[in-house]
Amino acid sequence: MMNTFLIIDDDVSVRKMLGYLIVKNNLGKVVEELGSGEHAPEEIIFYQPDIVLIDFLLPQKDGVEIIQSCRSLGYKGKFIMISQVDNDNMIAKAYESGVIFFIHKPINKIEAINVIKGVCQNLQLERSVAMIKDAVFHIEQEKQVNGQENWRQQITPIFTDIGIIAESGYEDLTKLIGEIISLKKKNKSSNYQLQDIYIQIAEEESLLHNTTIHARTIEQRIRRTILKALQNIAALGNDDYYNNKFVEYSSVLFDFKQVKQEIKHINNPKEDRGKINVKKFVEGIVSKLNF
Template sequence: MTMMSTFLIIDDDISVRKMLEQLIMKNNLGKVVEELGSGEHAAEEIMFYQPDIVLIDFLLPQKDGVEIIQSCRSLGYKGKFIMISQVDNDNMIAKAYENGIIFFIHKPINRIEAINVIKGVCQNLQLERSVAMIKDAVFHIDQGKQINPQDSWKDQITPVFTDIGIVGESGYKDLLKLIGEIIILKKKSKSSNYQLQDIYLQIAEEESLLHNTPVLARTIEQRIRRTILKGLQNIAALGNDDYYNNKFTEYSSVLFDFKQVKQEIRHINNPKEDRGKINVKKFVEGVVSKLNF
């Protein structure tokens, strides 16, 4: 039996709040338990209602979205945050990613993007619930048996990377190592904070020892970025051919910044346009969110 998700929407624009509520209701994605027009008491309201998903504006009166997220995490809130933003500043967006945001809906709101992002988060929640129920059932059947998934995440990740066409890229193995390290951290704590540069350095040191040749962290980062960029280009090409392509709708918002996917599509149609950009942390967090480990 599928459990409906609960939502709390925070945006100072009432038309945005009503649009999101309508999208949630019309697509049977769940129930909106509360709407707020400012950030003043947002953390307290989130902790009171304990919604599965919070749709939160970046810039809010009294208290901004990132501050609210930090407050909720420090209080132990485990739900999902989807950030709504018209901010283009790369540093501000990077700050949001550093604080646990992996899903963005850009303003002005594109209905297809919004539905795809919200559906993806709901599906991840349902998967997490199903896995928890299975683990609980197995535990009660035989408490002496231990579930040991080993590296099953690699089997899950292959279809994803096949879909976006990056299997076999030069940085593919480095990307797998990066994701593997992040999974290890998240097994210890779901809200674990990490710096990508630290993991790049760790991978570089391991490769240096393995091959007895110095490998720079910068080299690892460049290979990973090129691999993810190839995925962005492939997804944009799919969307350019068919905006409703299943792979495009599934991955364009979860693994990439949808605004950058659209920019890459513009580049495909006019090479004078700038190319789309990638955010490594959003990509790897998006991949990890789709895995059962």
């Protein structure tokens, strides 16, 4: 099934470049281009594109406001944010609105293609899962009873690929992802606060080991583990920009800009290290699991 795209950016050259990359790489079809956010929600609802590529800062309405409007109107498609914004609060606001995929300006063709391909693969996986569930619902029910931990088998090769299978925070990260999967099984669009899950894991660990473990400790172990994954992926990209694992994971699990920053640090320790976003990482992992 060919994916449909709607592109919103006030820079016509950006719209044309993204449209060209989509067509050139057989990623789908652009059904509409918009140069402002004035009527964007109405156009998105009308065209119902599979994927919307939307600029963060737009005339009339900004990208986050448009996304929130579309969600309130029932739009279920994917959003990819196009941004040259470095303000952490503004980026956090975008993540809170549901955006987990970013393409940074000035546009890097490799990053853009990798991000769009990743979203397309995510969509294809969702469709495949939906078709299977519709066709063999009774089998899926049996799997839910007998194989509820199947996602753990899927996560092992991913964690092996990114080099964190032996990290001390591996189990904490796995528990975090497990809790998020449980929430998504009940409601795919479920909103959650990571801090609430850290507290829950800490309480369970405290009972299990008969000692007091703080949520902050859980959070720190998880962040250190994800930072290690960032370092490993950046090292792969530094050696070979077209390494299969680097291509597969660099944009899905991390902000690609931060991966590039970590590569700069590898080559010059005086450069700042790359940063992580825990929610983007875990959502990226979850998007790769069939549960």
